[in-house]
Amino acid sequence: MQSIMRLVILGAPGAGKGTQAVILSKKLQIPHISTGDIFRSNIKNETPLGKLAKQYIDSGALVPDEVTVGIVKDRLAEPDCINGFILDGFPRTIRQAETLDRMLEELGTKLDMVIDIEAGDDIIIKRLTGRRVCPECTAIYHLRTSETARRGICEKCGAKLIQREDDSEETVKNRLKTYHDQTEPLISYYEGKGLLVRVGGEGSAADTTAEIYQVLGLTE
Numbered sequence: 001m002q003s004i005m006r007l008v009i010l011g012a013p014g015a016g017k018g019t020q021a022v023i024l025s026k027k028l029q030i031p032h033i034s035t036g037d038i039f040r041s042n043i044k045n046e047t048p049l050g051k052l053a054k055q056y057i058d059s060g061a062l063v064p065d066e067v068t069v070g071i072v073k074d075r076l077a078e079p080d081c082i083n084g085f086i087l088d089g090f091p092r093t094i095r096q097a098e099t100l101d102r103m104l105e106e107l108g109t110k111l112d113m114v115i116d117i118e119a120g121d122d123i124i125i126k127r128l129t130g131r132r133v134c135p136e137c138t139a140i141y142h143l144r145t146s147e148t149a150r151r152g153i154c155e156k157c158g159a160k161l162i163q164r165e166d167d168s169e170e171t172v173k174n175r176l177k178t179y180h181d182q183t184e185p186l187i188s189y190y191e192g193k194g195l196l197v198r199v200g201g202e203g204s205a206a207d208t209t210a211e212i213y214q215v216l217g218l219t220e
């Protein structure tokens, strides 16, 4: 039985957090919690939260901590998180990380590991501007590597693929700046707690998965 199950996946936008979180969530049978996906689903459904979040997301800024923290708190209290979870895209600031520590303490638990997926800015810019996503089932494709992306129809659910508005080059550059200013300090934060493990994010998704499986002691 796998014992490490409360995980955070860190990394710049486009490092591959979402892709790896989906794979791990299936493998470990624990929920994948993506704050970005939660915001996008609210934007799609035109909820008040979606309207608020959109202003920040479209410019590459972070949604305010007060808003984001509440969403994660509610999600972590749901029963399916009892056996673990994979947080993808949260925390993104030191303040969020400290709040997460407190939330988990209140729930009588703590993080087991923080996996940092490392990739340089140049690779990320190429990757994100060529990314195409399914607005229905959130599947992710890339123009360079995927015939499906070039065809523009999701192979999982048949919906028309889109480019996320925040994947335009200008917004990607803003997102990277936001990452370096506000999220990168989390690497030292978690290193100081002895929780951080680094894996490479510049190769293929399969290479990164293999490294993650190795650090988690999982077999293919």
Ligand code: AMP
Binding pocket: 013, 035, 036, 037, 039, 056, 057, 058, 060, 061, 062, 063, 064, 065, 068, 088, 089, 090, 091, 092, 096, 166, 175
């Ligand atoms: P992602 O899909 O994780 O790249 O998130 C897309 C966007 O949602 C980010 O660029 C932020 O604007 C917003 N967002 C996602 N997670 C957070 C978070 N933990 N704190 C603040 N903003 C967030």
